[in-house]
Amino acid sequence: MNNQQWLMIERPNGMVSEQHFTLTETKTPLLREGEVLIKTLMLSFDPAMRGWMDDKPSYLPPVAINEPMRASGIGQVVESNDDALPVGTLVQGILGWQEYSIAGPNSLFPPSALPSGTPPNIALSVLGATSLTAYFGLLKIGDPQPGETVLISGAAGATGSAAAQIAKLKGARVIGIAGGKDKCDWLLGTGIDAVIDYKSENIRARLSETCPDGIHVFFDNVGGDTLEAAIEHAADFARFVLCGSISNYNDDSPKPGPNNMFSLIAKRIRMQGFIMFDYMAEVDSAMADLVQWLTEGKLLWREDIKEGFDNIPKTFIRLFEGKNQGKQLLKLADPN
Numbered sequence: 001m002n003n004q005q006w007l008m009i010e011r012p013n014g015m016v017s018e019q020h021f022t023l024t025e026t027k028t029p030l031l032r033e034g035e036v037l038i039k040t041l042m043l044s045f046d047p048a049m050r051g052w053m054d055d056k057p058s059y060l061p062p063v064a065i066n067e068p069m070r071a072s073g074i075g076q077v078v079e080s081n082d083d084a085l086p087v088g089t090l091v092q093g094i095l096g097w098q099e100y101s102i103a104g105p106n107s108l109f110p111p112s113a114l115p116s117g118t119p120p121n122i123a124l125s126v127l128g129a130t131s132l133t134a135y136f137g138l139l140k141i142g143d144p145q146p147g148e149t150v151l152i153s154g155a156a157g158a159t160g161s162a163a164a165q166i167a168k169l170k171g172a173r174v175i176g177i178a179g180g181k182d183k184c185d186w187l188l189g190t191g192i193d194a195v196i197d198y199k200s201e202n203i204r205a206r207l208s209e210t211c212p213d214g215i216h217v218f219f220d221n222v223g224g225d226t227l228e229a230a231i232e233h234a235a236d237f238a239r240f241v242l243c244g245s246i247s248n249y250n251d252d253s254p255k256p257g258p259n260n261m262f263s264l265i266a267k268r269i270r271m272q273g274f275i276m277f278d279y280m281a282e283v284d285s286a287m288a289d290l291v292q293w294l295t296e297g298k299l300l301w302r303e304d305i306k307e308g309f310d311n312i313p314k315t316f317i318r319l320f321e322g323k324n325q326g327k328q329l330l331k332l333a334d335p336n
């Protein structure tokens with residue numbers, strides 16, 4: 001089978017661009033025992049992929065030069081040497097920027113976690129890894145209590161919007177930070193209490209207005225100056241959930257951290273990073289909650305679905321330009 005792939009040919013030093021990838025065509029290798037050939041139907045685009053391009057130790061090894069860019073997605077089994085995954089089965093996993101991939105059973109997401117018949121876009125957006133990230137980070141680390149003030153950065157994105165709404169479902173006052181009027185209007189429409197448009201408003205002034213009793217839980221997707229501003233406005237014993245730091249992902253050299261770290265001591269702030277994979281054993285129960293909120297209309301979401309294999313790199317870059325309106329996806333084919 002001919003297999004188009006986007007390879008990573010160069011590591012970015014600064015902003016990622018299309019020049020870091022090249023389009024190529026190869027043949028799919030022969031299947032071994034226990035393996036399946038998967039046709040990619042839909043790809044997920046995640047800011048963390050930018051970190052996977054750097055040659056630095058992290059929670060996953062770096063993508064190798066001349067390897068297909070690593071990405072998660074939904075695919076369909078088109079050839080099978082595994083009785084548990086017959087031809088036609090929809091699967092989720094790290095498929096990469098390629099039309100076909102080969103996987104063994106352990107490289108695929110447990111299918112039991114998703115309700116059967118879940119369409120690929122839903123499996124990658126509101127019932128996907130970003131919502132699970134929001135769920136675990138907010139509830140396991142932030143643990144918001146009714147009446148507490150929860151601040152979310154990157155709040156109109158896939159992870160942030162889920163975290164904001166889950167915090168609201170838990171009875172918190174929720175403030176979201178996002179870029180631009182359209183995103184802020186949509187976010188307010190999900191039922192949260194206030195929004196801060198960091199592109200047109202002064203974050204510190206707006207935090208003083210919207211968080212008069214201080215921030216009890218900060219779910220941070222952005223880092224940098226936003227994190228520093230949140231430390232300034234934190235309440236005593238605040239919990240800071242470090243989910244992401246997208247404002248730094250394309251820096252060409254490390255930036256100084258927040259200049260007010262002593263406030264963590266003075267205000268007894270607890271700050272903890274996490275990776276969604278830490279909670280894989282609890283995915284089924286988290287998914288049950290997400291499905292329930294979704295079917296009750298309590299969890300709203302947006303998807304931004306592009307099409308076409310040629311458009312893969314430029315779709316990825318949209319994340320760092322703030323162009324994506326909700327979960328960024330790209331469709332390659334419909335299920336057969």
Ligand SMILES: NC(=O)c1ccc[n+]([C@@H]2O[C@H](COP(=O)([O-])OP(=O)(O)OC[C@H]3O[C@@H](n4cnc5c(N)ncnc54)[C@H](OP(=O)(O)O)[C@@H]3O)[C@@H](O)[C@H]2O)c1
Nearest residue numbers: 047133157158159178179221243244245246247275276322
């Ligand atoms: N810890 C984990 O396990 C885990 C798992 C998944 C995701 N994450 C993290 O969660 C965050 C959100 O990921 P997502 O997949 O849900 O993406 P997303 O929020 O749907 O999309 C990325 C958004 O980030 C914002 N952004 C881009 N550059 C920025 C900058 N320089 N400063 C401030 N905001 C910027 C843009 O929104 P605006 O237009 O509002 O600026 C953009 O739309 C990322 O930091 C990601 O790494 C962590």
